[in-house]
Amino acid sequence: MSDIEELNITVAVRCRGRNQKEVDARSSVVVALPDVTGKNEVSINTSGETGIAAQLSSKIYTVDKVFGPSADQQLVFKSIAEPLFRDFIKGYNCTVLVYGMTSTGKTYTMTGDERLYDGELSEGAGIIPRVLFKIFDALEDASSDDYMIKCSFVELYNEELKDLLDEAHDSNNVPKKLRIFDSAANTSGSNGSRNSSRTNSPKFTESHFASSTASSYSSRRKMRMAPNAANTLKSAKAPIPKSSSSTEISSAIHIQNLQEFHIMSAKEGIRLLQRGLKQRQVASTKMNDFSSRSHTVFTIMLYKKCDDENFRVSKMNLVDLAGSENINRSGAQNQRAKEAGSINQSLLTLGRVINSLADKSAHIPFRESKLTRLLQDSLGGNTKTALIATISPAKINSEETSSTLEYASKAKNIKNKPQIGSFIMKDVLVKSITAELVKIKSDLLSTKSKDGVYMSQENYKELTNELENYKTEIQECQRSIEKLNTQNAMLLKERKISNEINESQKAKVRNLGDNIEYLYDKIDRQHRNEQELSNVVQELMRALHAMQKSLQVYEDQGQRFQTEMERVLYENIGSFKKSLTNEIEKLKANVNEDNIDVDANINMVSKELYRIFDSLNSSSNEICQKFVRDISEQTPKHFQGIHDQVGNITSVVEAYSSSLMAHLSSVSEEYNNLKDYLNEQFFKNNFQEALDVHVERTYHQLKVSANSAFIQLRETMNEHLENNKNSMMQSLKSAAAEVVAKEMGLLNPVKQAWEKSLENINECDKLTNNFENNMHSAVKEVYGRIDQATNSSISAMVGVENNLSQLKDVSASFRNNSVIDTNVEGIKRKHELLKSQLQNNANYMQAATQKFGEIDKSIQDLLSTQTIPQLNSEERIESLLEQLNDRPLRPLGPSGKTPMRITYQVGSSSGLMQPPVKRSYSTSPIKEIDGNKRALSPPKRRLIEDDTSSKPREIQ
Numbered sequence: 001m002s003d004i005e006e007l008n009i010t011v012a013v014r015c016r017g018r019n020q021k022e023v024d025a026r027s028s029v030v031v032a033l034p035d036v037t038g039k040n041e042v043s044i045n046t047s048g049e050t051g052i053a054a055q056l057s058s059k060i061y062t063v064d065k066v067f068g069p070s071a072d073q074q075l076v077f078k079s080i081a082e083p084l085f086r087d088f089i090k091g092y093n094c095t096v097l098v099y100g101m102t103s104t105g106k107t108y109t110m111t112g113d114e115r116l117y118d119g120e121l122s123e124g125a126g127i128i129p130r131v132l133f134k135i136f137d138a139l140e141d142a143s144s145d146d147y148m149i150k151c152s153f154v155e156l157y158n159e160e161l162k163d164l165l166d167e168a169h170d171s172n173n174v175p176k177k178l179r180i181f182d183s184a185a186n187t188s189g190s191n192g193s194r195n196s197s198r199t200n201s202p203k204f205t206e207s208h209f210a211s212s213t214a215s216s217y218s219s220r221r222k223m224r225m226a227p228n229a230a231n232t233l234k235s236a237k238a239p240i241p242k243s244s245s246s247t248e249i250s251s252a253i254h255i256q257n258l259q260e261f262h263i264m265s266a267k268e269g270i271r272l273l274q275r276g277l278k279q280r281q282v283a284s285t286k287m288n289d290f291s292s293r294s295h296t297v298f299t300i301m302l303y304k305k306c307d308d309e310n311f312r313v314s315k316m317n318l319v320d321l322a323g324s325e326n327i328n329r330s331g332a333q334n335q336r337a338k339e340a341g342s343i344n345q346s347l348l349t350l351g352r353v354i355n356s357l358a359d360k361s362a363h364i365p366f367r368e369s370k371l372t373r374l375l376q377d378s379l380g381g382n383t384k385t386a387l388i389a390t391i392s393p394a395k396i397n398s399e400e401t402s403s404t405l406e407y408a409s410k411a412k413n414i415k416n417k418p419q420i421g422s423f424i425m426k427d428v429l430v431k432s433i434t435a436e437l438v439k440i441k442s443d444l445l446s447t448k449s450k451d452g453v454y455m456s457q458e459n460y461k462e463l464t465n466e467l468e469n470y471k472t473e474i475q476e477c478q479r480s481i482e483k484l485n486t487q488n489a490m491l492l493k494e495r496k497i498s499n500e501i502n503e504s505q506k507a508k509v510r511n512l513g514d515n516i517e518y519l520y521d522k523i524d525r526q527h528r529n530e531q532e533l534s535n536v537v538q539e540l541m542r543a544l545h546a547m548q549k550s551l552q553v554y555e556d557q558g559q560r561f562q563t564e565m566e567r568v569l570y571e572n573i574g575s576f577k578k579s580l581t582n583e584i585e586k587l588k589a590n591v592n593e594d595n596i597d598v599d600a601n602i603n604m605v606s607k608e609l610y611r612i613f614d615s616l617n618s619s620s621n622e623i624c625q626k627f628v629r630d631i632s633e634q635t636p637k638h639f640q641g642i643h644d645q646v647g648n649i650t651s652v653v654e655a656y657s658s659s660l661m662a663h664l665s666s667v668s669e670e671y672n673n674l675k676d677y678l679n680e681q682f683f684k685n686n687f688q689e690a691l692d693v694h695v696e697r698t699y700h701q702l703k704v705s706a707n708s709a710f711i712q713l714r715e716t717m718n719e720h721l722e723n724n725k726n727s728m729m730q731s732l733k734s735a736a737a738e739v740v741a742k743e744m745g746l747l748n749p750v751k752q753a754w755e756k757s758l759e760n761i762n763e764c765d766k767l768t769n770n771f772e773n774n775m776h777s778a779v780k781e782v783y784g785r786i787d788q789a790t791n792s793s794i795s796a797m798v799g800v801e802n803n804l805s806q807l808k809d810v811s812a813s814f815r816n817n818s819v820i821d822t823n824v825e826g827i828k829r830k831h832e833l834l835k836s837q838l839q840n841n842a843n844y845m846q847a848a849t850q851k852f853g854e855i856d857k858s859i860q861d862l863l864s865t866q867t868i869p870q871l872n873s874e875e876r877i878e879s880l881l882e883q884l885n886d887r888p889l890r891p892l893g894p895s896g897k898t899p900m901r902i903t904y905q906v907g908s909s910s911g912l913m914q915p916p917v918k919r920s921y922s923t924s925p926i927k928e929i930d931g932n933k934r935a936l937s938p939p940k941r942r943l944i945e946d947d948t949s950s951k952p953r954e955i956q
Ligand SMILES: Nc1ncnc2c1ncn2[C@@H]1O[C@H](COP(=O)(O)OP(=O)(O)OP(=O)(O)O)[C@@H](O)[C@H]1O
Pocket: 015, 016, 017, 019, 069, 100, 101, 102, 103, 104, 105, 106, 107, 108, 109, 291, 292, 293, 322, 323, 390
């Protein structure tokens, strides 16, 4: 449907010349427009100004066409009606409307001079006679079998429809009442919205006609059935050429009992038009201003063959509206005026419809008047429409003229979606015509043969039977209505109860929603707890780092202590070595002296040794005690801090764990409650039970009322009620199933989300358990490490204490060292030995001196007795020395090979101390020269280390 082109309504303005009344009133011309046609603008000056000022204050309206006083009927027809007429021949539904205040030329434009002059139309002929002639001209070449034309003429006055072609008006019979029905397509959406039926295809399918044809002609009484039934038959009834009970004004509207007349020529059409106008004239003479307050619609229906089987149906509605001044009058009229027909509801509504369509409102009030219902398809529908606004040029009508022009320019904005009309099958058309012909012939024969009888007995009987049938049907209908009313009341009650159930279910769903909100809240709280827990874990990690740092500090302190111990030991040992060396040097020096106090020296050395060891001992003691004191002071603090932190963390973890468990258990409980409810109660028992109860109650009530009302038809009614029960059960069940399906459809995503959240909670629970286990093991590990660190610290302290005791032992061993004493004693003995050797040497030297005297003496003797080269005393001494030097030197000491060796041992094998180092010092051998004992070379001191792992160091 979206590809259907939208087309604006064609709007034209036609202005007549001033009439006699206006001339007599000397009312000036206030409308400016071309005399014949031309510019599409109309301006009106209502200010009373003249000249240029008048032009400036004029209001201009732009339309599609403007016709001035000199525009003749032919021009208007050609410009406005003929284009639509061509579309009508093609198959489009078309409408031409004339609108304007009274006496402005609406009827003149639409009908004009309808009389025939020598079978021809006059110049003054309006649109309707011209269309009637034009249509047969257009179909001139076509075979008479290929088309059929029918006409209807309806008048709307005071919201009452009247068939102007009904012969009953002439014979003083009561004419059939015309009624408007919406077509089936429009019934469902006939709320006045322009979207309701505009896009419905007007095409009738073969099957549609095939199904309705048989029933439509089998019995005429069916035409008087209920509106809906009549509507379903409308398309089949449309082709009835004469005395048809119904027709269509638009594809969505159906007028029951409106007669359509088949015409074979333009003259027949003109005769029908004249008959209708005559009928209108009668009414007009009875009532003042009648013609200006009534609307007429002359409809031409064209059935044109489009193939062997089908005829295309198109319509042309030619509408002459009531005087537009009635719109303004209407608002001020009272009830009496309304009763008199002064208020033109239809015209009033037409104005509102035009406004609503122009403003593109959502609601178009088509249904508020019969006129707008009839024109529904012509305004904003599938019809091609043209509006001719007729105006007066005179100043005395300027207000009405302005109003008409306003409406015309508004109507210009209305868009239609024109569509080709519907089809009808040829067989249907032929059958309907044949049936009607048979009936007409029968009536004609009866009329000719019997005076006063206007129809055959057969037809009369048929009509009498029909009348009886109608009566029975009416009674049945009344009973049906009563029954339907009762059922309706029951259903309303049911609906009320269902609504209550629905409300309670909604409340339950709301409750569930609240529960879900509550659980989401809990989950949020749990998330917050997890966040706190993660903060606690970070705290714990920081505490562990601090503890590791503390352990590192202990290790560093231990390392420093060891280094300090080593330093002290080596420093003390170095100073000891130094002093010992000095003492040895002194000793050596003293050895060369005669009166040497060895005991004193030895004692001094011994004392010095004791002092050194004492100081070493005390400093070691001090350092150890300080270290132990530090450790003893710091360790409990550190461990207390760590213990406190771990305790805090443990309590936080336990609190979190218990709160988490409480949350999870409450969540779990809520979930179980919800699950139980969903599984056992939600939409399970209560709804079905309630439905059953209602159905049973309804059934019971229906049964009781049926029994009392229709005792004679009990069996039938029971069967009917059983059927109703089943169908009602079925429908209620399906409704309930649909409700349940919809509810479940709504609930399922929520349930899935809920289950998903439960899974997440379970996952979270699992993670929390894992985390708790990990925490426990981590804390356990931390405790283990603390214990380990404590143990290692304790063992380190024990080691330190051991070392201290060992140091004490070493000190004591130094004090009680028999080796030293032995050595001292050995030194003493050696000193004694040396002393004696020195004595001996002295003696020997003395003896040698004596011998020197003897030798000197013998030399002098020799010199005195022998001639030998003269030598001075010095040379002699040199020679003697050479002699002496030729003798082997005697080693020092009693054994002649005793290098002096001092051995001492330091350190212990404890973990913190270095492995024991054995150090040996040796002295060089001493040579005797010229009787003096002196070292041949400066004494060399070497450190001989047994320790292969450490670098040898020379100690000065
Ligand atoms: N364009 C015109 N040229 C010549 N005469 C005209 C023209 N328009 C209207 N008239 C004449 O004016 C008179 C009133 O016209 P008409 O009856 O058509 O008005 P109306 O709008 O239909 O009035 P009402 O609403 O009362 O029916 C008629 O005598 C008609 O001949």
